[in-house]
Amino acid sequence: MGRRAPPVHRRPETAAGRPPDAVAIRPATAGDEGFLRQLTAQAFGHLGPYEEWVASWLRDPRVGTSLVERAGQPAGFSMLVVGRSPTGERWVGDLLVLAVAPPHRRRGLGRALLEQAIEVCMLAGCGKVERWLELSVAADNEAARRLFERAGLAAVDVPTSSYPNGQRSIRLRRALT
Numbered sequence: 001m002g003r004r005a006p007p008v009h010r011r012p013e014t015a016a017g018r019p020p021d022a023v024a025i026r027p028a029t030a031g032d033e034g035f036l037r038q039l040t041a042q043a044f045g046h047l048g049p050y051e052e053w054v055a056s057w058l059r060d061p062r063v064g065t066s067l068v069e070r071a072g073q074p075a076g077f078s079m080l081v082v083g084r085s086p087t088g089e090r091w092v093g094d095l096l097v098l099a100v101a102p103p104h105r106r107r108g109l110g111r112a113l114l115e116q117a118i119e120v121c122m123l124a125g126c127g128k129v130e131r132w133l134e135l136s137v138a139a140d141n142e143a144a145r146r147l148f149e150r151a152g153l154a155a156v157d158v159p160t161s162s163y164p165n166g167q168r169s170i171r172l173r174r175a176l177t
């Protein structure tokens with residue numbers, strides 16, 4: 001499957017001059033596991049055993065985990081695995097998880113994490129290879145669907161699938177050029 005996505009750092013401000021709600025994205029570390037577990041349980045606990053999956057993906061070298069901080073505090077994260085499609089002709093980024101903690105929502109952090117995932121996918125492969133970003137989202141998750149659709153992801157015509165607890169999921173995709 002995929003190779004580890006290259007880490008992307010965004011630290012536009014220096015620590016000394018950082019405004020109170022400065023946003024920075026950095027690679028997550030083992031020390032972030034408690035935050036990841038807590039937010040996962042809150043955001044995805046109703047869908048299935050995501051807390052355990054996220055803990056295991058954090059240790060998986062194929063999965064790139066990015067943490068967004070606001071004012072120096074963890075505020076959200078994403079998990080992305082990038083690899084060649086089974087037939088090898090394109091690179092596909094699968095966004096496994098994207099979540100922002102409730103106090104930090106509607107401030108652009110979800111969009112910032114999504115844009116960073118798109119940048120990582122764009123860097124995958126080389127030459128004129130085709131690249132896609134894909135993800136699954138609960139069919140009734142209006143907030144997330146709006147975020148993703150505004151970023152150009154559209155439903156893919158694949159057989160319906162479900163989360164472990166039975167909620168219907170839909171697959172979204174965007175070709176990256």
Ligand SMILES: CC(C)(COP(=O)(O)OP(=O)(O)OC[C@H]1O[C@@H](n2cnc3c(N)ncnc32)[C@H](O)[C@@H]1OP(=O)(O)O)[C@@H](O)C(=O)NCCC(=O)NCCS
Nearest residue numbers: 043097098099100105106107108109110111143144146147
């Ligand atoms: C979905 C989620 C990641 C959005 O994070 P966020 O930081 O609040 O999103 P942003 O502030 O970047 O919003 C970007 C756009 O998404 C859409 N959006 C986000 N939250 C929304 C909401 N509650 N209702 C409607 N649209 C919403 C809007 O179009 C928004 O743009 P706007 O603010 O200019 O209108 C966050 O609500 C979340 O973590 N939810 C729980 C986990 C989840 O569902 N993850 C996605 C599935 S993997």
